[in-house]
Amino acid sequence: MAFDYDKYIRPGKLPHIWCPGCGHGIVMKGLIRAIDSLKLDTKNTAIVSGIGCASRLPGYMDCCTLHTAHGRAAAFATGVKMAKPGMNVILVGGDGDGTAIGGNHFIHACRRNIDMTYIILNNKIYGMTGGQFSPATPTGAKASTTPYGNPDPAFDIAKLAIGAGATFVARGTAYHAAQIDKLIAEAIQHKGFSVVEILDDCPTTFGRRNKFKSVIEMMNHLKEIAVPVKAAEKMSAEQLQGKVLTGVLYKEDRPEYTSEYAKVIERAQAGK
Amino acid sequence: MEKTLPKIEIIEKYCKGCHICVEFCPTKVLEMQGFVAAVKNLEACIKCMQCELRCPDFAIKVITE
Numbered sequence A: 001m002a003f004d005y006d007k008y009i010r011p012g013k014l015p016h017i018w019c020p021g022c023g024h025g026i027v028m029k030g031l032i033r034a035i036d037s038l039k040l041d042t043k044n045t046a047i048v049s050g051i052g053c054a055s056r057l058p059g060y061m062d063c064c065t066l067h068t069a070h071g072r073a074a075a076f077a078t079g080v081k082m083a084k085p086g087m088n089v090i091l092v093g094g095d096g097d098g099t100a101i102g103g104n105h106f107i108h109a110c111r112r113n114i115d116m117t118y119i120i121l122n123n124k125i126y127g128m129t130g131g132q133f134s135p136a137t138p139t140g141a142k143a144s145t146t147p148y149g150n151p152d153p154a155f156d157i158a159k160l161a162i163g164a165g166a167t168f169v170a171r172g173t174a175y176h177a178a179q180i181d182k183l184i185a186e187a188i189q190h191k192g193f194s195v196v197e198i199l200d201d202c203p204t205t206f207g208r209r210n211k212f213k214s215v216i217e218m219m220n221h222l223k224e225i226a227v228p229v230k231a232a233e234k235m236s237a238e239q240l241q242g243k244v245l246t247g248v249l250y251k252e253d254r255p256e257y258t259s260e261y262a263k264v265i266e267r268a269q270a271g272k
Numbered sequence B: 001m002e003k004t005l006p007k008i009e010i011i012e013k014y015c016k017g018c019h020i021c022v023e024f025c026p027t028k029v030l031e032m033q034g035f036v037a038a039v040k041n042l043e044a045c046i047k048c049m050q051c052e053l054r055c056p057d058f059a060i061k062v063i064t065e
């Protein structure tokens, strides 16, 4: 049977603003299927974003939503979670929003291990503002601000999250659409700060400048570079050249922030 | 047993003509008709749901019973 996405979308909001072939819509569908599979109560689910094309996502969702300031989704989401620890809190945003202007919020939310799920739509560029390079833009790639090729190395966002202390880290791609809901659902169920990086395409500002002839070429590129973690175990360093690992990359149990904070309140009220 | 065919609904108002559904349908059921996707050969549909899954624009529904 056709999946009923409409149930989770604010009436009258479609068509969305994203360009033809932009993967953000594919990720949004994955998020909806994850919410549906876990039977989350949309009235008890907050979706929080910063600014960018990716950050427009919550506006379409018939949940509790917050569209905040550029890079600041984690700060606002922390406020929501502290006020209502029983709420499901999901952050959505782009690579620019999350790792450039919001980089500090990102790493400290990881370190703190507060129970939320952060979905980063990594299209390797500032899509919304016309294609400036981001911290995720690959070396050599062209952006409006690197017309002769980007001299900087890119962040590996999933590794950054693991290094900063996130206790669940996964990666998928917009091509591997059927996996997206599963990764997000597992991330939501994990108690602690979970990061799901989805490698995405921006045909409009990245594809055109970087010799991708079509949306299909960009999708096929995602297909080619992705290697599931299990398969990678049997591959040599040479075979893994230019590939990215997908699936659940890291998982750990560690005390969660709202629970720890509740203990602080208890101690303070007992006066010791 | 006779093969039952699904109903493929394409919401033209949402379709942005990205070609994704046409390209990734394994049995070439769909085609572009001008700006939007359209059903060319429903008989070939194997109900794999790939088109519905991949459409970034919520524009395609594969209705099986």
Ligand SMILES: Cc1ncc(C[n+]2csc(CCOP(=O)(O)OP(=O)(O)O)c2C)c(N)n1
Residues within 6 Å of the ligand: A051, A052, A053, A054, A055, A070, A093, A094, A095, A096, A097, A098, A121, A123, A125, A126, A127, A128, A129, A134, A202
């Ligand atoms: C304080 C502030 N600085 C800069 C901007 C301009 N700005 C809007 S979106 C954006 C980048 C968005 O890139 P990303 O988060 O990767 O999202 P995408 O559009 O690629 O999905 C920037 C720099 C802003 N809105 N606010």
Ligand code: SF4
Residues within 6 Å of the ligand: A017, A018, A019, A021, A022, A023, A024, A053, A054, A123, A127, A128, A201, A202, A203, A204, A205
């Ligand atoms: S500019 Fe890029 S990221 Fe923004 S909607 Fe268009 S394709 Fe998507």
Ligand code: SF4
Residues within 6 Å of the ligand: B008, B024, B025, B026, B027, B028, B029, B030, B044, B045, B046, B047, B048, B049, B050, B051, B052, B062
């Ligand atoms: S359900 Fe599968 S076979 Fe049928 S049109 Fe869609 S992609 Fe093609």
Ligand code: SF4
Residues within 6 Å of the ligand: B010, B014, B015, B016, B017, B018, B019, B020, B021, B022, B036, B037, B054, B055, B056, B057, B058, B059, B060
């Ligand atoms: S994938 Fe969706 S938006 Fe793209 S051509 Fe097909 S129906 Fe239209």
Ligand SMILES: [Mg+2]
Residues within 6 Å of the ligand: A094, A095, A096, A121, A122, A123, A124, A125, A126, A127, A134
């Ligand atoms: Mg981006």
